[in-house]
Amino acid sequence: MVRSCEQEIPAWVYVGTLLFFIHFHSVTVSGAALKQEAASDNAATVLNHSMSLVQRMETLLTMGNGSDVTLRVQTINTDEVKVIQAHSLVLTLQSDVFEELLLTRNSSTLVLRETPECAAVFDKFVRYLYCGDISVRLDQAISLHKLASKYHVWGLQQGLTQYMTQHLSSDSPTGHVVGWYNYALQIGDMTLRDSCLQYLSWNLSSVLQSGEWGSISEDLLLSLLQRSDLILQSELELYEALEGWINQNQPVSTTVETALRAVRYGMIPPQHLFRLQKQSALMQKYYETIRDLLYLAFQFHSASPIQLAKYFDVNCSIFTPRNYLSSSWGSPWVINSPTRDDRSFSFQTQLGPSGHDSSKRVTWNALFSPRWLPLSARSTYTELGAMQPTRTDGGRPRIIVTPATSSPDFAGVSFQKTVIVMARQQGKVVVRHVYNFHQSTEEAGDFLMDADLQRRASEYLIDSSLYLHIVVKPLYHTLLVARK
Numbered sequence: 001m002v003r004s005c006e007q008e009i010p011a012w013v014y015v016g017t018l019l020f021f022i023h024f025h026s027v028t029v030s031g032a033a034l035k036q037e038a039a040s041d042n043a044a045t046v047l048n049h050s051m052s053l054v055q056r057m058e059t060l061l062t063m064g065n066g067s068d069v070t071l072r073v074q075t076i077n078t079d080e081v082k083v084i085q086a087h088s089l090v091l092t093l094q095s096d097v098f099e100e101l102l103l104t105r106n107s108s109t110l111v112l113r114e115t116p117e118c119a120a121v122f123d124k125f126v127r128y129l130y131c132g133d134i135s136v137r138l139d140q141a142i143s144l145h146k147l148a149s150k151y152h153v154w155g156l157q158q159g160l161t162q163y164m165t166q167h168l169s170s171d172s173p174t175g176h177v178v179g180w181y182n183y184a185l186q187i188g189d190m191t192l193r194d195s196c197l198q199y200l201s202w203n204l205s206s207v208l209q210s211g212e213w214g215s216i217s218e219d220l221l222l223s224l225l226q227r228s229d230l231i232l233q234s235e236l237e238l239y240e241a242l243e244g245w246i247n248q249n250q251p252v253s254t255t256v257e258t259a260l261r262a263v264r265y266g267m268i269p270p271q272h273l274f275r276l277q278k279q280s281a282l283m284q285k286y287y288e289t290i291r292d293l294l295y296l297a298f299q300f301h302s303a304s305p306i307q308l309a310k311y312f313d314v315n316c317s318i319f320t321p322r323n324y325l326s327s328s329w330g331s332p333w334v335i336n337s338p339t340r341d342d343r344s345f346s347f348q349t350q351l352g353p354s355g356h357d358s359s360k361r362v363t364w365n366a367l368f369s370p371r372w373l374p375l376s377a378r379s380t381y382t383e384l385g386a387m388q389p390t391r392t393d394g395g396r397p398r399i400i401v402t403p404a405t406s407s408p409d410f411a412g413v414s415f416q417k418t419v420i421v422m423a424r425q426q427g428k429v430v431v432r433h434v435y436n437f438h439q440s441t442e443e444a445g446d447f448l449m450d451a452d453l454q455r456r457a458s459e460y461l462i463d464s465s466l467y468l469h470i471v472v473k474p475l476y477h478t479l480l481v482a483r484k
């Protein structure tokens, strides 16, 4: 029998000597019937006893009255057994796997074999089938997700995926995101995997300092090292954390080599590179592996990047910044009551990470407009002969970042701006969004699109303020390639 997976589709169940399931697949028919009913129900009052029905279902499970099947849950590789008196009708309502098992069973007992983690939460899982609610702890999410997947309880499975994406920043003594990432990878849930990866990337400094860092897999380490969107203090911080990971995990040398070659040495100031060459045991051991990269980095530091770009390819990752939070790269910006009016703000960065440029400062002016109207929208107002509105509901938030003065040093460099937007989640300040642009957030298209800053309770506001961090990243154009 072909079964539909959606538990929302109403199922009328007839119980005879065998269980027959008759499904009304035609939702339109029952939908129309419901509408009619709703119309005549307008004048009626709802007596709502669904809570006590749920309590009765729970009692049914705990007392086992009228049970027609005994579940024997065996923990694999042990002789532990958990016995649950259940009702086949309830089990099959949400699970076609239980339906199949119950149709093919020989006796009134169903033997189920589960791993210790899954056996530990099996009661909770069955209770969900009876009551439709479940309380979940961080350390139970994977086991419950496994059970929901094994028994095809899709609603629960989806709910757990959602729970995990929403609880990445929750406190846990040993960390849980890395475990969730591995699980998502194993079951091929790309959405969950990407959420975990994004969380780890956007919150890398905390992860590097946590006990969880040492436990990340080689695969995860290497995929993090490839990313340009990592948010962390500095590239030096990443190098030092990598050294710690390698000391702890002692991977094969090809892994060490791949990892070391993913470090962006051009982004580490030369004085730190000197120190690492003398003091980092890892760098000394693998010096030959990265000798060419270090040489390139020192060349980068010794002249203006534009000089370098005439002869070498500077459009490669060693010269591409990530999102560094240290003060030479940008500045935090807290905007109180952001909907009130336009705000401006000035900050300084180094001209570039090259040793040649790092002592030159650039002053940036940032302008935040809470309700900025695109030109096209403004022209409609003037066409209609109305005054140009200063405040309207149609406008959208915008930030523009421009240099206070121009300089010949800017030739051949494009400064990419990144605005990091923080929000509070489970009582913690976490990165909520990252927007990249060159001059104006208009380029990003969706800047603070769903932030709804007018609402005091907006998820994007922390104590009625908008918490931003602006990073300025010089990107160099390869003159060599351009000339070809």
Ligand SMILES: *[C@@H]1O[C@H](CO)[C@@H](O)[C@H](O)[C@H]1NC(C)=O
Pocket (backbone or CB within 6 Å): 046, 048, 049, 050, 051
């Ligand atoms: C009945 O009450 C429950 C819980 O109090 C509520 O979730 C549900 O929406 C109510 N149903 C109706 C039809 O009002």
Ligand SMILES: *[C@@H]1O[C@H](CO)[C@@H](O)[C@H](O)[C@H]1NC(C)=O
Pocket (backbone or CB within 6 Å): 059, 063, 065
């Ligand atoms: C369940 O069974 C017990 C005896 O086994 C009985 O005392 C109790 O009233 C029953 N409960 C219900 C809700 O039928």
Ligand SMILES: *[C@@H]1O[C@H](CO)[C@@H](O)[C@H](O)[C@H]1NC(C)=O
Pocket (backbone or CB within 6 Å): 104, 105, 106
């Ligand atoms: C049911 O019994 C048959 C024959 O006794 C046996 O071959 C089969 O494995 C049993 N099935 C289950 C699910 O125990």
Ligand SMILES: *[C@@H]1O[C@H](CO)[C@@H](O)[C@H](O)[C@H]1NC(C)=O
Pocket (backbone or CB within 6 Å): 168, 169, 170, 171, 202, 203, 206, 207, 428, 429, 430, 431
């Ligand atoms: C990073 O994660 C830690 C631990 O979960 C949390 O306390 C912190 O607020 C997070 N920070 C950001 C910027 O996401």
Ligand SMILES: *[C@@H]1O[C@H](CO)[C@@H](O)[C@H](O)[C@H]1NC(C)=O
Pocket (backbone or CB within 6 Å): 315, 476, 477, 478, 481
């Ligand atoms: C740099 O290289 C990337 C891919 O390697 C390419 O997409 C990009 O257009 C290049 N940029 C410049 C300015 O050459």
